[in-house]
Amino acid sequence: MKRIILISAVFVLFSHAEEVEKKEEKVVRGHVFAWPFSEVEKMQPRGGTSRGQEVVLDGKPSDHWESLQKKV
DSSP states (O other), X not given: OHHHHXXXXXXXXXXXXXXXXXXXXOOOOSOOOSOXXXXXXXXXXOOOOOOOOOOOOOOSXXXXXXXXXXXX
């Protein structure tokens, strides 16, 4: 009788563990900054479509940067 109870308890524990694994949330990649009007899985980031001006890098440090470096 004790074996039957033990086997039943083990079976219940294993079946509960499977249910917990199934209920894990789907991982959503990316962040959507919006009011949650829909399920999170359906709200995916669209990706950037806007374009700005061409970037021109200045290789010479500014006077402000130089003054900060002297104070350190």
